[in-house]
Amino acid sequence: MKIAVTVNGTREEWDVAPAETLLDALRDHGYRGAKRVCESGECGACAVIVDGLAIDACIRLAAQSDGSQITTVEGLETADGLHPVQEAFTANGAIQCGFCIPGMVVTAANYLEMNPQPTEDDIRHVFIGNLCRCTGYKKPVEAVLASVSEEVGRRED
Amino acid sequence: MKTELSMVGRRAPKIDAVKLVTGRATFTDDVEMRGLLHAKVLKSPHAHARILSIDTSRASEIPGVHAVITHRDVPRNPYTSAGQSWPEPSPYDMYVLDRKVRFHGDAVAAVAAETPEIAEAALEAIGVEYEELPAVTDFRQSMGAGAPIIHDEPESYGIYDASRNIAAHIDVEAGDVEKGFRLADVIVENEFDVQYQQHTCLEPHVTIAFLDEDRRLVLRTSTQIPYHCRRMVAFALGIPVRNVHVLKPRVGGGFGNKQEVVTEPIAAVLAMKTGRPVKLEYTRADEFTIARNRHPQHITLKTGVRRDGSIVANALSVLTNTGPYGTHALTVTGNTGTKPLPLYRAANMKFYADIVYTNLPIAAAFRGYGAPQGFFAMEVHMDEVAEALGIEPLEFRRMNHIRVGDTDLMSAAAGEGAGKKPRVIHSCGLPECIERGAEAIGWYQKRGRPGDGPIKRGVGMCILMQGSGVAGDELAGAALKMNEDASFNLMVGSADIGTGSDTSLAQIAAEVLGVPLENILIKSGDTDDISFDYGAYASSTAYITGMCVLKASEDARQQIVAAAARMMDEDPEGLLVHDEKVTSLSGKSVTLQEVALECLYGESKTVIIGKGSHATKESPPPFVAMFAEVEVDTETGQVRPVEIVTAVDVGRAINPDICEGQVEGAVAQGLGYALTEEILVDADGRVLNPTFMDYKIFCAADMPTLTTILVEAEEPTGPFGAKSVAEIAINGPAPAISNAIYDAVGVRLHSLPMTPEKVLAALDCRGER
Ligand code: FES
Ligand code: FES
Numbered sequence: 001m002k003i004a005v006t007v008n009g010t011r012e013e014w015d016v017a018p019a020e021t022l023l024d025a026l027r028d029h030g031y032r033g034a035k036r037v038c039e040s041g042e043c044g045a046c047a048v049i050v051d052g053l054a055i056d057a058c059i060r061l062a063a064q065s066d067g068s069q070i071t072t073v074e075g076l077e078t079a080d081g082l083h084p085v086q087e088a089f090t091a092n093g094a095i096q097c098g099f100c101i102p103g104m105v106v107t108a109a110n111y112l113e114m115n116p117q118p119t120e121d122d123i124r125h126v127f128i129g130n131l132c133r134c135t136g137y138k139k140p141v142e143a144v145l146a147s148v149s150e151e152v153g154r155r156e157d
Numbered sequence: 158m159k160t161e162l163s164m165v166g167r168r169a170p171k172i173d174a175v176k177l178v179t180g181r182a183t184f185t186d187d188v189e190m191r192g193l194l195h196a197k198v199l200k201s202p203h204a205h206a207r208i209l210s211i212d213t214s215r216a217s218e219i220p221g222v223h224a225v226i227t228h229r230d231v232p233r234n235p236y237t238s239a240g241q242s243w244p245e246p247s248p249y250d251m252y253v254l255d256r257k258v259r260f261h262g263d264a265v266a267a268v269a270a271e272t273p274e275i276a277e278a279a280l281e282a283i284g285v286e287y288e289e290l291p292a293v294t295d296f297r298q299s300m301g302a303g304a305p306i307i308h309d310e311p312e313s314y315g316i317y318d319a320s321r322n323i324a325a326h327i328d329v330e331a332g333d334v335e336k337g338f339r340l341a342d343v344i345v346e347n348e349f350d351v352q353y354q355q356h357t358c359l360e361p362h363v364t365i366a367f368l369d370e371d372r373r374l375v376l377r378t379s380t381q382i383p384y385h386c387r388r389m390v391a392f393a394l395g396i397p398v399r400n401v402h403v404l405k406p407r408v409g410g411g412f413g414n415k416q417e418v419v420t421e422p423i424a425a426v427l428a429m430k431t432g433r434p435v436k437l438e439y440t441r442a443d444e445f446t447i448a449r450n451r452h453p454q455h456i457t458l459k460t461g462v463r464r465d466g467s468i469v470a471n472a473l474s475v476l477t478n479t480g481p482y483g484t485h486a487l488t489v490t491g492n493t494g495t496k497p498l499p500l501y502r503a504a505n506m507k508f509y510a511d512i513v514y515t516n517l518p519i520a521a522a523f524r525g526y527g528a529p530q531g532f533f534a535m536e537v538h539m540d541e542v543a544e545a546l547g548i549e550p551l552e553f554r555r556m557n558h559i560r561v562g563d564t565d566l567m568s569a570a571a572g573e574g575a576g577k578k579p580r581v582i583h584s585c586g587l588p589e590c591i592e593r594g595a596e597a598i599g600w601y602q603k604r605g606r607p608g609d610g611p612i613k614r615g616v617g618m619c620i621l622m623q624g625s626g627v628a629g630d631e632l633a634g635a636a637l638k639m640n641e642d643a644s645f646n647l648m649v650g651s652a653d654i655g656t657g658s659d660t661s662l663a664q665i666a667a668e669v670l671g672v673p674l675e676n677i678l679i680k681s682g683d684t685d686d687i688s689f690d691y692g693a694y695a696s697s698t699a700y701i702t703g704m705c706v707l708k709a710s711e712d713a714r715q716q717i718v719a720a721a722a723r724m725m726d727e728d729p730e731g732l733l734v735h736d737e738k739v740t741s742l743s744g745k746s747v748t749l750q751e752v753a754l755e756c757l758y759g760e761s762k763t764v765i766i767g768k769g770s771h772a773t774k775e776s777p778p779p780f781v782a783m784f785a786e787v788e789v790d791t792e793t794g795q796v797r798p799v800e801i802v803t804a805v806d807v808g809r810a811i812n813p814d815i816c817e818g819q820v821e822g823a824v825a826q827g828l829g830y831a832l833t834e835e836i837l838v839d840a841d842g843r844v845l846n847p848t849f850m851d852y853k854i855f856c857a858a859d860m861p862t863l864t865t866i867l868v869e870a871e872e873p874t875g876p877f878g879a880k881s882v883a884e885i886a887i888n889g890p891a892p893a894i895s896n897a898i899y900d901a902v903g904v905r906l907h908s909l910p911m912t913p914e915k916v917l918a919a920l921d922c923r924g925e926r
Contacts, residue, residue, distance in 0.1 A: 033180020034185040035409070037359050038441045042849035073180035082178070086183055090174040093814025097655025097820060098177030099359040099409030105178060127857035131849060133357050133410050134655050135858040136821030139814070 003066035006106040007031060008075030022048070025062035026072060033073035033102040037131075044130035047103040048072045054110035056129070068120035076109055085109045088147035089140065096134030104130045109143045120145060164668040165877045168814040171660045172674065173407065173653070173912075182407045185363045185379045186438060193365070194223055194269040196427050197276035199283055201258035201265055204292035204516035204842035204913060205305060210283035211475050213267060222269035222279045224429040228254040230656025231426055235313050235661050236393040239306035239484040239521065240416045242630055242691055245389075248315035248324055248483040253393060253422045258287075259307055259481030260516050261843045262447040265345055269427040269435045292346065296453065296478035299513035303820075307419045307481060308515040316483065317512075324483030327475075327491060327510040334461075337470025337505030338659070341461025345409035345542045347459070349534040350908040353836035354451035354829070356523055357854055360409020360765065361444050366424035367434035373761045374429060375402045377423050381411040381652050382692030383682040389418045390425055405682030411654035412826070413522035416694045417484060422536035445847035449521035450836055452489055452512075456534040457475065460542050466494035466556050468503040473531070475510040477824040480519040486512040489520075492527030496888075497535035497669050500622050501557045506566055516842050517625035519699045522694060524823065525887040528623060529830060533909060536619035536892030541905065550896070551595060554620050561585050567777075568628060578774055580628055584880070586806030586870030587620060591781035594804035598784035607901050611792045614799075621781040621888045623880035625872075626680055626697030628776035633705035634689035635856035637666060637713050641757060643737055643749035644676040645713070650690030651702040652682040657815035658698040662706045664811055665876055669710035670717075671735040672749065686769070696779075696881030699811060705771035713767025714832045719857035720752050722762060726888030777872045779880045780806040783824075786861075787897040791920060794913030796832060798861035801890060809882035820886045827890035829854045835910050 001035040007026070016025050017102040020109050023046045026034055034057055048057045049071040076083040082090065085108045095101050104127065113120070118126070121147045123144045127137060176182040213225040222848055235249035254264055266283050270276035291305045300320040308319045308520045317326045338344060365380040373398070380386050383403040391398040408415065424437040439448060461470040473494050479486040494508035502760045518745040523529075543553035559565070561582050568580035595601070598616060606614035647666050663677040669677075680686060690702060714734055721739035722729040722745050731742045740746040756763045784802040789795075803820050810816040833853040837845040846852045871878030895906045904919035 002789045010613055030189075032183075035184075035359070036186075037361075038849055040441070040848065040850075043359065049593070073892065077179050082175070086175075086178040089178050090170050093168060095171060095174050095177050096657065096818055097359070097408060097410040098173070098182060099655075101177055102180045109739075124857040124860070127729075131357075131359070131854060131856060133359055133412070133826065133854065134822045135818055135864060136823075136825035136855075137860050138821045139818060141857060 001063060003063060004113040005065055005068050007070045009071060009106055014062065018063060020062045021058050022062045022065050023057035026057060031072045035099050035102060044103040044107060045100050047106045049110050050108060054107045073106050076105065077106045083109055084147040085112065085144060089141040090147055092139050094135060094139040094143040100130060100132040104132065104140055112148060116148060152155060162668060162877065164664045164667065164674060165811050167664065167812065169660060169664060169674055169812055171657050172679065173659060173661055174221060178198050183705060184360055184407045184409055185377055186436065187366060188286050188436045189366060192433050194271065194431060194433045194435045195273045195276050196267055196269045196424055196435050197273065197280055198264045199266040199280045200424060201261060201263040203258060203287055204261050204294060205290040206258050206287040207290060208258065208287040209264065209288050211744055213266065214266060214501040216279040219275060219279050221802065222268060222431060224269045224427050225279060225283065226254065226426055226430065227266045228252065228256050232395045233312065234393050234395055236389060238417045238419060238482065240385040240418060240692060243388060245371055247485055248313065250313040250316060251482050252301065253426060254442060257310065260518060263481065264917065267423045267427060269431050294516055294840060296476065296513055296515045300511065307516065322514040323511055323823045324479050324514055325487035325512040327494065327508060330507045332505035334470040334472050334505045334507040338461040340469045342464045343545050344459065344461045345538065347538045347541060348907060349456040351454050351530045351533060352833050352909055353453050353518060354523060355445055355836055356412040356414035356731060357444065358410035358412060358414055361439040361441065362415065362420045363436065363438040363447060363681050364420040364424040365434055365436045365848045366428035368428060368432060371782060373400050373402055375404065376425060376427055377404045377406060378421055379408050379415055380405055380414045380654060380693055381654050383652055384650055384690055385692055386418055387684045389536050390421050393422050394425060403684045404650050408654040410570060411693065413525045413526065413694065413774060414694065415654065417446065417449055424515040440845040445836065445852060446844045449519050449910045451523040452520035452530065454493065454530045455537050456530060458534050460538065462542055462546060462653040463603065464546065465546050466546055467555060468557055470505040471498060471501060471503045471545065472507040477510060477512040478515050478517060478520060479512050480515055480517050482519055483512065483514065484519065484521040489522060489527040493531035495567040496528040496623060497531040499567045500559055500620065502559060502563065505821050508567065509667055517838055518836060518844060524826065525884050526695065529827065529888045529891065532619065532621055532888040533891040537665040537895045537905065537907065540896045540899065551591065551600065551618060555591060558620060561586065577643045583874060584778060584808060584872040585780060585872040586868040587780040588869045589640055590780055590804035590806055591620065593868065594782040594784045594802050597802045597864050597866060598786060598800065600784065602902060603786065613789045613791060613901040614786065615789065615897040615899065615901025616784060616786045617893045617900055618782065618784045619889050619892040619896065621783065621885055622778035623696060623881065623885035624776035624778055625700035625875065627695045630772045631691055631697050631701045632772045633691065633702040633706045634770045635702065635709045636687040637709045637767040638751050639713060641753050643672055643753050644678055645670060647677050647679045647706065648678065648686040648688045649681045649702055649706060650688035652693040654693050655826065656693065656698065656819065657812065658693065661815060661855060665703055665706050666710045667742050669707060669714055672737055696883045699879050700875050700881050701773065703879055705769045707876045708769030708771055709767040712769060713765055716765045716767065717749065717752055717762060721747050723761065724752065724755055761879050773874065775874045777874060777880050778809065778842050779882055779885050781889055783893045785890065785893035785897045787894055787901060789898055789901040791902060791918065794917035796916060798828060800862040800864065802864040803866065803886050803889065804868055805882065805886060806868040806870045807882045808875050809869050809878035810867045811877065813867055814869055816882045819882045820865045821863050821887050823884065823886035824890055825855050825860065827887040830860050830909060832910050833893035
């Protein structure tokens with residue numbers, strides 16, 4: 001079946017199978033930032049923003065997204081550079097293997113739109129749906145806090 | 158020579174950070190491959206069975222199916238999937254496909270088809286007739302009389318005693334423990350049980366295999382061991398090593414699960430058979446059921462001490478479940494004894510182990526590599542030994558831990574270092590780790606104050622050591638080439654699997670060559686490069702490959718100095734390379750860019766290529782003192798970790814962010830091991846919890862406060878004084894938390910994971926409720 005979606009500002013027409021997930025459709029169309037990890041909505045590595053809300057693309061059918069506005073991790077960067085969350089993840093040593101990172105960054109960026117001044121506890125709870133096996137979550141949580149603090153910038157020791 | 162370091166020691170952002178955070182980084186499955194076929198594996202529905210017949214005719218006829226393979230289509234070369242140096246110390250007891258299946262999910266056949274759905278349909282069309290065999294699903298029964306023999310095939314070799322299901326065996330002694338026990342005033346004996354733990358790398362095992370235009374086999378694969386993988390696949394398939402090219406793209410975590418050749422052989426066979434690119438990717442359920450796990454063990458410790466607190470004899474014995482194959486069997490359990498035992502000075506030590514086969518999931522390498530099991534036992538046990546003597550546990554450890562100048566008595570005795578020169582300790586920051594860790598957690602203020610009410614608080618601690626690479630069995634080769642703009646292509650064979658080693662290695666090169674980090678263009682893990690490496694395991698990369706990169710960079714630096722000396726008409730002695738230039742004592746200078754241009758296009762016409770090769774007999778241990786504060790709910794048995802303080806002696810932190818990240822990640826994995834993670838298997842050997850929903854790893858909201866203290870006791874044999882950091886901290890949460898639970902509620906937990914049920918049962922036993 002044919003669907004029309006807007007991905008990172010570009011309108012696209014896709015031919016999708018009825019059972020195809022949004023994650024598979026995105027990856028098939030070259031948006032490979034979202035990762036396939038559990039395919040059951042448990043880990044958040046496939047998170048993308050659909051019509052303003054971060055969701056797990058592996059448990060949504062592509063067909064349900066007809067007419068949707070989708071932002072993937074590839075769409076967070078603008079002509080002005082990295083999104084502040086991406087900047088902070090980079091600067092704060094929050095990235096290890098990076099497989100969970102697109103999902104974390106998308107989730108955090110979306111959450112900050114709704115709550116621009118979160119506490120550490122807020123962020124820890126937002127990340128409940130984003131499993132990471134590498135970082136122990138400390139530096140990612142600190143990175144999100146850093147991205148909204150006055151001085152986004154490099155710590156240098 | 159310059160003494161100030163400019164690149165080493167900096168919290169430089171990882172050089173691959175931007176591509177990872179923007180989603181541009183390409184992992185194995187992030188490329189477009191024209192004509193890609195999808196592979197699927199038919200898995201055994203039995204724990205132990207012989208395959209009487211397989212009918213693939215119907216499957217082969219399904220449109221879109223390009224190949225169906227069984228044991229009839231693959232060479233019968235015994236191999237081990239353990240990615241270790243040749244000849245691997247693991248038994249050669251695996252076959253790409255076999256006539257027998259030895260656990261639920263063992264591979265029976267494989268197909269390659271146009272779509273995953275067609276591949277699934279083809280699997281269903283394969284007819285298999287099995288002769289079911291009795292299975293061993295309790296590792297205490299493996300050696301028993303009448304137990305079915307799991308490896309009865311004559312071709313396998315390197316098995317210690319196949320007739321008794323013993324994959325490997327260890328029996329070593331330093332001094333005379335029996336004599337030691339006779340000298341003891343007090344003898345303490347304890348038993349411990351530890352479970353299967355799954356790595357849960359976020360990226361599953363995945364390989365894309367294809368033939369290049371020269372008909373060479375290319376394996377684009379998620380691996381920790383590109384070079385071992387090349388050799389092992391070539392040997393298993395009986396093809397020349399030169400016909401295999403392994404490419405490691407970005408890797409989404411390894412933790413030991415990818416120190417294995419897992420998806421590569423079947424993908425390779427299917428690609429060779431079809432002439433098309435073939436992808437074999439594990440699902441999450443596959444990762445939980447047919448990938449690799451941490452070995453379950455039963456451990457017994459017996460320690461003899463004198464009233465003055467000195468240890469006279471220490472004996473550790475282990476029964477290990479390796480599952481159906483003996484991958485890493487000897488060496489993982491080797492570490493269960495050889496890492497914890499030498500941490501405590503004692504003239505008499507004994508280490509005994511049987512590593513047995515079962516028809517259960519496969520156990521293999523997992524971060525810590527046997528040490529988490531051993532340290533859980535040792536560090537809870539040592540708390541009890543201290544208590545039996547009436548000595549404060551932290552004090553007891555201070556009195557007895559290994560120190561600089563000591564010889565590690567176990568190092569030459571067992572495991573991979575077997576028969577090699579004993580290890581001497583050249584650096585040990587443990588006293589500082591203990592001091593600063595105790596201070597940070599508030600040890601003396603918090604100890605022994607559980608508080609009133611149903612929720613009690615406690616603090617516990619442990620000390621740890623690991624290694625930096627496999628002692629006497631590591632090798633790395635690297636090369637580096639200078640370009641016109643004083644940038645350098647650095648080629649290393651090591652595998653950055655998320656550890657940040659590409660960045661640390663580039664920092665070392667940049668330091669030596671006096672250039673900014675962006676001038677180092679690193680390429681790692683491509684076996685067609687001028688590089689070689691045993692791979693990313695045993696916490697080896699910073700220490701071994703780091704030293705190799707240091708040597709290659711030194712080599713290039715000397716050539717740069719020689720060229721600059723000619724250009725400036727100066728004596729090469731006394732020339733300094735720094736800040737992208739070469740300067741002489743008399744004040745002359747040339748930029749590195751001028752040197753590069755002169756070398757490539759001027760009079761000298763030389764390409765500056767630095768090369769390095771590094772091997773060492775040393776494996777200096779990093780050290781940790783870890784402290785845990787917990788809350789124990791005496792009504793529910795729930796244990797909540799409140800804070801973990803890790804003071805770690807890394808020798809030198811080449812990049813403090815990366816070092817802390819390794820520690821924090823290891824602690825998180827160690828917390829799961831301590832409290833929540835366990836692969837559950839039913840009586841038939843079937844995994845019951847193959848999802849993240851039922852296999853609980855720590856999430857952000859579960860995490861305690863993590864405090865990491867980097868201690869730098871410079872190691873004379875390491876690059877800029879560095880030792881390792883990647884594994885050691887995973888050993889600590891289980892014993893530190895068990896000891897903290899004791900401080901809180903007075904019960905000893907000897908079995909992992911320390912679930913609410915076990916805590917409640919222990920409290921009930923003590924009549925605490
Ligand atoms: S892959 Fe979608 S939530 Fe895990
Ligand atoms: S960085 Fe590897 S899973 Fe999060």
